[in-house]
Amino acid sequence: MFGATSLTAFLALSLSVLTLTSAQKVCQVKAIGGGQDDGPNINAAFAECATGGTVVLDGYYVVDSLLFTTGLTNVNIELSGTVQYTPDIAKWSPQSYFMTFQNATTFWFLSGTGIHLYGGGTLDANGQVWWDAFALNPNAGTAGGSSRSFARPVPLTVGNSTNVTIEGLTMIGSPFWNNFVYQSSYVTYTGINISSVSYSVNPTSNSDGWDIYRSDHITITNSTINNDDDCVSFKPNSTNIIVSNLHCNGSHGISVGSLGQYAGETDIVANVSVNNVTMRDAQYAARIKVFGGSPYANSTAGGGSGYVKNITFANMIAQSVDTPIYINQCYSTNLTICAEYPSTLSISDVHYYNITGTSSGREGTVVVDLECSAPCTDITAVGTSLMSPNGTATYVCKNITTVSELDFNCTAPA
Structure with missing residues (x-):
């Protein structure tokens, strides 16, 4: 066991200090x-x-x-x-x-x-x-x-x-x-x-x-x-983020969230650019996950407010990804509670450019699943080319106000 003096001497022997200048x-x-x-x-x-x-x-x-x-x-x-x-x-x-x-x-x-x-x-x-x-x-x-x-x-x-x-x-x-x-x-x-x-x-x-x-x-x-x-996760109050040139294997995607977990708190994710990402053998590629609302003032499982805004996912390649494009505004929330208490954390100004590749088929023919518990606005997609190994690709949308700005035909959730 070292005493105080011997311990100080021991640390000195284990740390070599070279002074190059008076300040370095x-x-x-x-x-x-x-x-x-x-x-x-x-x-x-x-x-x-x-x-x-x-x-x-x-x-x-x-x-x-x-x-x-x-x-x-x-x-x-x-x-x-x-x-x-x-x-x-x-x-x-x-x-x-x-x-x-x-x-x-x-x-x-x-x-x-x-x-x-x-x-x-x-x-x-x-x-x-x-x-x-x-x-x-x-x-x-x-x-x-x-x-x-x-x-x-x-x-x-x-x-x-x-x-x-x-x-x-x-x-x-x-x-x-x-x-x-x-x-x-x-x-x-x-x-x-x-x-x-x-x-x-x-x-x-x-x-x-x-x-x-x-x-x-x-x-x-x-x-x-x-x-x-998650390959990268933007937790509450993440702003002005650039993610580019990544290879993500086995992940849950590039994820906005989860957000809105704590009632009474305001979560913001804004001004995010994701570009040139390859997602292989993953659950998701471009993902947004937000808790639903809650009847409890002190909830730690939903009920937070805030917003997701100005998010761009561009030039992403999906290789055997369960659901390449995904929005869930009832994340980790009982669906009955979420229907009664929709999320008060808004999602808007989200843009998908050139999301291409294949799904894994684990979700049948679904390759896009955009489901909001409250209206999501200004959601756009251009250059989408996604295929399912199980047949003609299916695109699920709920509470998306700008379906005309998507380059695929939406169907309602089953």
Whole structure:
């Protein structure tokens, strides 16, 4: 066991600091080895190089304690090695950093301004252990959220930040969402390779590629995602978003929402551009999901207000996708309750350009399903070319006020 003096000396041996100028430092973290926790040394490196410095993570790091790297200004993170979080559920579930929305927690909370993470390295979250445990005790929150008693951390959260670039990163085995953009602005992700794939009979769960919450001017581009939940999800109050040049495999689509979950709260998603995305073996491609209304003032399963506006899905290719184009304004809501209490979160100004490809046939001949519990306005489609393996394609519409602006013939829900 280290005493205070010996622990300080040990940390100093594990952190190499090179001062290039009076204002610039390079903090290289030396991996301890032997399965010991590198987390304190990584946190110390960020504290030492928090202003104008470079943190170098070029080894194999075992992390058994929360990475809480905040207050950074103009910091480079050269991650060319591997950061692996220990598979200690009993420890991580309570110690991961709690962020309230949908009970999300994180292994690493990265915060500041002018941050650049690069280097081609890897974050390995040991997801298989979590997925197997979750299969035995499927303790989740509402609508793909986590729970307080079984918190499943996100590998990397960019929170309360501005002007951040994350590039050239491989992410393996997240217990939950892979990336959380939390109350931030001007964040760019490029060249990200995500793999949340189970190798046992137990599937992954809630393995979204990105979840964006209360954030503005976010760009996600040139990336590949293998998972079984949303490829990208625009959570409440996401605005001015660009998503382009993605390959999404096995996912639930590029999703607006879910929104309107909490009664008394206002959720907004606006000014979103999705372009040049290939969706393969997925449930959906272009998806909007909004809770219905609720008779309960304190509901956490619907009843929120707000709007979805100015959303463009363009040049998307569907390859064996259950329902390539999808709007559901009664998401996770009992249909009887939704009929009596329609959603008060409006959907308008949504445009589909050149959505092409094939459905899987799992929904019969349905390739488009646009169902609103309250009127959805200014919904348009041009260049739609979708085929079903089961016969002539069917397009389902309900409460769409601008069916004349769709380039397919709508039928009522069965």
